[in-house]
Amino acid sequence: MPNFKPAPPTNSTRPHHYNKKPFPKIYKDGVLATSGHVIIIRSANYGRMHIGKCATKNYGDVGCQHDVTNHVTSACSGLDSCKVYVPDDWLKSLQPCPKDFAPFLVVSYRCLPESIYTFDLQGKTIRRK
Incomplete structure (x- = not known):
């Protein structure tokens, strides 16, 4: 398992800046918030969203993905x-893309100060304390 690198704390209390991190297939990685901060997920997609490092040839519309x-x-x-x-x-059960394309996970997240937010993960809400 690779070592975690702490996500930078966000000084602003407004959720307008998110980190975006791709997680390639087979690569096991994670996110670690700095002390006193917690992770907030903005969005996550699994599939092949665009041409990049792994798919350098243009195959037309590559957009085979699922919102996860x-x-x-x-x-x-x-x-x-x-x-x-x-x-x-x-x-793995989603199989968003043809076999020729290796899917990956792209996560947009932010680390917010735990002391000023309350979390209701059932209702997926974040509120200031």
Whole structure:
């Protein structure tokens, strides 16, 4: 398992800046919030969203993806660290792309100060205390 690198704390209390991190297939990585901060997931998609490092040839519309925000939110939001295995059994069952394309997970997240927010993960709400 690779070492975690702490996500930078966000000084602003407004959720307007999110980190975006791709998690390639088979690569196991995670997010670790700095002390006193917790992870908030904005969005997560699993599939092949665009041409990049792994798919350098243009195959036309590559947009084979699933919105997996709820899956990643339930695993990570409100916590100070999180690991989502790519692919886990649930992600593997989605099969968003043809076999020629290796899918990956792209997560947009933010680390917010735990002291000023309250989290209701059932209703997926974040409120200032």
